Amino acid sequence: xxxxxxxGGGLVQAGDSLRLSCAASGRTARSYAMGWFRQAxxxxxxxxxxxxxxxxxxxxxDSAKGRFTISRDNAKSTVYLHMTSLRPEDTAVYYCAARYxxxxxxxxxxxxxxxxxxxxxxxx
Numbered sequence: 001x002x003x004x005x006x007x008g009g010g011l012v013q014a015g016d017s018l019r020l021s022c023a024a025s026g027r028t029a030r031s032y033a034m035g036w037f038r039q040a041x042x043x044x045x046x047x048x049x050x051x052x053x054x055x056x057x058x059x060x061x062d063s064a065k066g067r068f069t070i071s072r073d074n075a076k077s078t079v080y081l082h083m084t085s086l087r088p089e090d091t092a093v094y095y096c097a098a099r100y101x102x103x104x105x106x107x108x109x110x111x112x113x114x115x116x117x118x119x120x121x122x123x124x
Contacts, residue, residue, distance in 0.1 A: 002029055002113045004096045009118030012086055016122070020081040022096030022115060029077040030054070033104040035111060036070060036081045038092035038120075045095070049081060050104025059104055063089075086122045093117040 008020040022034070035050035049070035050059045058070050067086075072079040079096060097111035105111070 002032060002098045004098060004113055004115035006094065006096045006115040006118040009094060009120045011121045011123065014087055014122055014124050016086050017082070017084045018086060018120060020083070020094055020096075020118060020120070022079040022081075024077045024079070024098065029098070030074040032098040032100055032113075033102060034070075034072060034079045035097045035099065035104050035106075035108075036079075036094060037097060037108055038090075038094045039117075040089075040092040043092075045108050047106040047108070048094070050106070051079070052104060053102045057103065059106065061106075083120075086120075088122050088124045091120060091122050093119050 002024045005023045033053050036048040037045050038048050039045040048064050051070045055072045067084050069082045095117045096115040098113040099111045
């Protein structure tokens with residue numbers, strides 16, 4: 001297992017940008033595919049973005065595609081989610097997740113390690 005700590009959330013206005021960070025510690029972080037999920041009040045947790053262990057493969061939800069970018073710096077054991085053109089419907093708690101192996105998944109039950117979440121609130 002790896003331990004994950006997210007940071008970078010906050011209150012922004014519609015159209016603003018925000019970068020979330022997820023610092024991994026414990027077992028070798030580069031052995032894990034990573035994902036970002038989010039959960040809004042009263043809604044299920046949903047996939048946002050994922051990247052392979054090496055960072056060469058990325059995947060995005062339809063709502064994130066073209067606006068969000070996932071990246072990782074394995075030397076720093078950190079994964080980022082750069083969000084642009086934020087909308088009020090992006091308001092949620094954002095979670096970082098790790099999955100042992102090379103490829104990410106869109107299914108949250110495939111991930112064995114989770115961070116505590118960071119709140120992102122987008123005002124209109």
